[in-house]
Amino acid sequence: MKKLATTFLAAGIMASALAASSVILAVEVDDNLDKVNYKSSVWKNKQFSKITLYPQTTIEFNDKKANELNADNKAIEAEVAAVYNGSKIAFMIKWPDGTKNIQKGYATDVYSDGFAVQFASEYSNPTKLPYIGMGSEGRPVVIHLQKEAMGIFEPNGEGDVAHQVNPNQTDLFGKDLAKFKKSVKKLASNDYERSFVSEGFRSMTEIKDGSNDSYSRIGYATKGWEGTLSRALKDDYVNLDAGVIPVAFAVWDGAKMGRNGLKYLTPWLAVELDGKSSGEELLKALTKEPEGDAAKGKEIAAANCTSCHQLTSNDAANLMGPSLTNIGGYATVDYIKESLMKPSAVVVPGYNRNAHSNYAWYNLENGKRVSTMPDFSWMESGDIDNVVAYLKTLKAEVE
Ligand code: HEC
Known part of the structure; x- marks a missing residue:
């Protein structure tokens, strides 16, 4: 099973390197x-x-x-x-x-x-x-x-959808509504x-x-x-x-x-x-492509990130931090790097408060959101690049 996963990963890296920006x-x-x-x-x-x-x-x-x-x-x-x-x-x-x-x-x-x-x-x-x-x-x-x-009836003809008649209230309007609906359909927005x-x-x-x-x-x-x-x-x-x-x-x-x-x-x-x-x-x-070695980055991520993040959909959901299963799809190289070096520069704003009520994704300090993610700027820059390269491979395939 483990071997299979590595093969898939290698194929993923090749595909993303070939994809035109x-x-x-x-x-x-x-x-x-x-x-x-x-x-x-x-x-x-x-x-x-x-x-x-x-x-x-x-x-x-x-x-x-x-x-x-x-x-x-x-x-x-x-x-x-x-x-x-x-x-x-x-x-x-x-x-x-x-x-x-x-x-x-x-x-x-x-x-x-x-x-x-x-x-x-x-x-x-x-x-x-x-x-x-x-x-x-x-x-x-x-x-x-x-x-x-x-289509909702909009009496002013100005696209002002705040004034509307709810056509589902048939109990209130009865059959008249059917007639009414027909005649106002032309006016509907x-x-x-x-x-x-x-x-x-x-x-x-x-x-x-x-x-x-x-x-x-x-x-x-x-x-x-x-x-x-x-x-x-x-x-x-x-x-x-x-x-x-x-x-x-x-x-x-x-x-x-x-x-x-x-x-x-x-x-x-x-x-x-x-x-x-x-x-x-x-x-x-x-359009920047990652420079690091994704296979090395995978090992570093397994040791440092999985306590808080779900990395692939095979991992159990871990709600201590956002799921990273598609981060490679919608995040740029620079964004991922900044997330690691300065977690509080961008604090992911929403999370499921019911998931870990004792563990917030951020704390408020003097009215500013401060991430609870540890700062990884101590890592050697080569290793940061490796982790970034690995994270760029985390994304779903096209339907
Ligand atoms: C102690 C828990 C913890 C650890 C360990 C941790 N993180 Fe995080 N991470 C968080 C939290 C909480 C957030 C959301 C708040 C924020 O944006 O900083 C986050 C956010 C992120 C984001 C932004 C996600 C998004 O959707 O935009 C990335 C990328 C990330 N972490 C990568 C990593 C990587 C890579 C590692 C390992 C090297 C790691 N994290 C280790 C808790 C953690």
Whole structure:
């Protein structure tokens, strides 16, 4: 059994060394990008890049059924294209999903498919990007979320979904409701676009004053979804008017009760704005391959990390720290290295408080989160590189 595991590991290392580092090219267009959707002609003849989204396994959910449904999740391969003009940038993502799950306003246990595009508010230091799972203290992100919602009656015609009639209250409205529903169907809004500024899971603040200037749409095509986002190149929250920008994508699978951190996630990916200069340093950081020896790193990790972390799905879940079973999929080399050298630089914000009530992932010191993970900066730098190389191999295969 042990021998088999080593062989798999070796194959994994080779595969990741061969995988081309993906850079998404945003091409400059003359089209108006204010209200782009997945049917817009701007996507015609544009090149789509393959991206891989990994199951986010950081937090053990407090939901037995959802955990069972997601126990053996594989990675998802999606396709992304990007375009920009003088004031806007737009993205289209296509991802496979065999079932169409839609948000229903009245049901709390029904989850929908959806996607999000995430931007780093600050990326001038490419080795200190925000935490990939919705930012972290002092390193905010902007997130645009879209999922298909059931049509809800919206009386003002302004997409103001706060004023709605719950069509499930048939006991209150009786047959009249059926007639009413038909006549208002034309007025219904299926839109669920939300934008947030976030410094970590559970600290999301919705931008409601329209100052984010974004537009997002989603639609189900054959066996998968197509979603678009267009937004200002520059606003109060981010400045994307640069040669290279870091962007991350997430998708949720409603059929697997996906919501919040139960999702599929890319690492920070490099989007290159064709024709604009600068950004080589960021590009290098986002496409960096590990330098160390993963086989050596595996031994070091077994001796130093397994008391707190689950490293592969064969290990028993160990909730003293986040599960690292997919960390190689959604973390960059620099992020993993920083986690080891300075655990408190980014403190993974959310965890299952019920799992180890006596053992928190962080303590509050003078209002700042301080990680309970020991600092490994005492390790020889070669060994740090080896551990980083091993952690980069920890990721699910593509479905
Ligand atoms: C005493 C328990 C403990 C040990 C031992 C430990 N860690 Fe951690 N680790 C944590 C905790 C708690 C967190 C979450 C708080 C934070 O972000 O620092 C964490 C976070 C991390 C993260 C960030 C995870 C994410 O999802 O972003 C990485 C990477 C990591 N540890 C790697 C390691 C490696 C590699 C080792 C061994 C060399 C190790 N840890 C040893 C407790 C530990």
